Amino acid sequence: MHLTDFRILPVGDSAVSVEFGNRIDPGINAKVHTLCSLLSEKKIPGIADVIPTFCALLICYDPCVIRFGKLCEEIERITAAGLEGVSAPSRTFLISVCYGGEYGEDLPYVAEHAGLSEREVILRHCAPDYLIYMLGFLPGFSYLGGMDPTLETPRLSQPRQRIPAGSVGIGGNQTGLYPMDSPGGWRLIGRSPVRPYDPRRKEQILYRAGDKIRFVPIDEKQYLEIEAAATAGTYECPYLEGGRTQ
Amino acid sequence: MEILHPGLLSTIQDLGRFGYQASGFAPTGASDFLSMKRANALVGNDPGEAVLEMMLLGITAKFHTACVIAITGADMTPKINGFAVENGVAIRITPGDVLEFSGTRGGTCCYLAVSGGFDIPLVMGSRSTGLRFAVGGFNGRKLKMGDQLKLRAPVPDLPNFQCRRLTSMPVFSKHVVLRAIAGPQDFMFSDTEIAGFFSRPYSVTNATDRMGIRLEGEPIVPKVTSDIISDGTVFGAIQVPSGGQPIILMADRQTTGGYAKIATIITADLPRAAQMTPGCTVRFMRVTIDQAQDILALEKASFEEEYRLLNATYPKSDA
Structure with a gap:
């Protein structure tokens, strides 16, 4: 992969944004994650934090350690050094979901809106591997790409006060799962017993931006089994190793 | 330290939780981090030690342990056992003392530092309270009446006590x-x-x-x-x-x-x-960025100088 065609925008005196484009596109997003993992490998002194998003990487730095001009040089140097074969590793997490019923009370609405049966909505929703473009809004809240356009459903006009952790919803052309209890306006079609956020785990957030998610339909009995294991802290979410973000 | 009145929005904060923004964790941390660091300097803590941040209306609290405290930032008319005390000085506390703040008369955020720090667990490297996602600080939330905040390593006295005073105070202009x-x-x-x-x-x-x-x-x-x-x-x-x-x-x-x-x-x-x-x-x-980074370097040097005036040496841990 070549990390060309980017621009560096100053963000105040302690951050820069490296922008690779202005579209939501898996190829552009892959460049963001590649630069992100390169930076974490190089461990440039003074870099305090990074935020990968759809098309840009925000790099927070301490200007008393590295000044703006020097940081830009470092970024240019890293990206210029041939990057063939370098790309962020990606995993595909298999997230079990119990669709419909009390777990997904808006499934009938989504089905009616799409002119499909509930079963067909479930099949189309769990067919793709969704790319996690970025995490934001709340810890572990994933912005996923790749939903079947026939499932697009407008958000609720009045957001719900409390959506339980693990809820799987559709909002406009986006889908995703709520990592923790929160208010929200997405249409809920199911719920996962998997905990995307668990403070007891070494990695508190199950996945990183650049990973993928596949939803796996389960029944209520399986839901309760996984939920019990997740509560006990013994559940390990399965994932497929390997692959590259692009 | 026992909370008799929690104030409006009182939270434990340090310089913030960094390294987890890619997962969506806001860094949080003290809003006026300079006042926070100055409060720590007065009581001999590391500049980045966790303090109590109070917004607009402060707490009332009773101390059960001897310690040294300092108050900086917004002027919330602090009193100990009914007697007015100043912002920007080190104050000795004896068991049974009641510290009381009122609504702000200038500024938004007031900071209370205790010598040796609050006994709050580090979560992902920080003691800051992430209110929106209930992580860190005191049980991930703002203080409530009846909360008991333990002190980690309180000391009843500090060297050069009479010199523990800020020589300049913030001005809160409209x-x-x-x-x-x-x-x-x-x-x-x-x-x-x-x-x-x-x-x-x-x-x-x-x-x-x-x-x-x-x-x-x-x-x-x-x-x-x-x-x-x-x-x-x-x-x-x-x-x-x-x-x-x-x-x-x-x-x-x-x-x-x-x-x-x-x-x-x-x-x-x-x-x-x-x-x-x-x-x-x-x-x-x-x-320009260059001007801003020059200003920041000067500010950093000036705080370090202030810290050395109070504590002789600047701790290495605060990079």
């Missing part, structure tokens, strides 16, 4: 000038609009909290739209939502956002931004 660097999305606004932003006054509204400060003034009009594809945010970013009324993103901001940021306040001026109260008038003065 007219504030904050220096800012244009961008990251200044290109979404015309030159005229940018020039207007850097000359017009804005007033601070009541809709102001640890997440953001909403300003009110002449609307800022983008060339086409102020919607962007969501990108990362920083403390002090000035975002322009569709109505054109700017919002300053503060310590508890979301890590990502979908509105254009016309400018970003320089780090050295964030403490003064955090202390603005509703009704304040603010203007933004344009500076």
Whole structure:
């Protein structure tokens, strides 16, 4: 992969944004994650934090350690050094979901809106591997790409006060799962017993931006089994190793 | 330390939780981090030790342990056992003392540091309270009546006690000038609009909290739209939502956002931004990155000098 065609925008005196484009596109997003993992490998002194998003990487730095001009040089140097074969590793997490019923009370609405049966909505929703473009809004809240356009459903006009952790919803052309209890306006079609956020785990957030998610339909009995294991802290979410973000 | 009255929004904060923004954890941390570091300097702590931040209205608390405290930031008329005490000095506490704050008479955030720090567990390297996601600090939440805050390593006395006094105090003016660097999305606004932003006054509204400060003034009009594809945010970013009324993103901001940021306040001026109260008038003065980074280096040196005046040596751990 070549990390060309980017621009560096100053963000105040302690951050820069490296922008690779202005579209939501898996190829552009892959460049963001590649630069992100390169930076974490190089461990440039003074870099305090990074935020990968759809098309840009925000790099927070301490200007008393590295000044703006020097940081830009470092970024240019890293990206210029041939990057063939370098790309962020990606995993595909298999997230079990119990669709419909009390777990997904808006499934009938989504089905009616799409002119499909509930079963067909479930099949189309769990067919793709969704790319996690970025995490934001709340810890572990994933912005996923790749939903079947026939499932697009407008958000609720009045957001719900409390959506339980693990809820799987559709909002406009986006889908995703709520990592923790929160208010929200997405249409809920199911719920996962998997905990995307668990403070007891070494990695508190199950996945990183650049990973993928596949939803796996389960029944209520399986839901309760996984939920019990997740509560006990013994559940390990399965994932497929390997692959590259692009 | 027993909380008899929790105040309005009292939370444990340090310099913030960094390294986890990629997962969506806002760094949080003290809003006026300079006052926080100065309070720590007065009681001989590391500058980044966790303190209690109180917004607009302070706590009432009873101490069960002898310790040294210091109060900095907003003036909340502190009293011990009914007698007025000063901001910006080290104060000895004996068991049974009751510390009481009132509503602010200037500034927004007041800081209470205790010698040896509060006994709060480190979560992902920080003691800061993440209110929106209930992580860190005191059980992930603001203080409530009846809470018992333990002290980690309290000391009843410190060397050079009479010299533990700040020689300059913050001034809380109703007219504030904050220096800012244009961008990251200044290109979404015309030159005229940018020039207007850097000359017009804005007033601070009541809709102001640890997440953001909403300003009110002449609307800022983008060339086409102020919607962007969501990108990362920083403390002090000035975002322009569709109505054109700017919002300053503060310590508890979301890590990502979908509105254009016309400018970003320089780090050295964030403490003064955090202390603005509703009704304040603010203007933004344009500076370059080089100027801002020079100013920050000077501020850092000046704080280190102040720290050495109080404690002889500056701790190495605070890089």
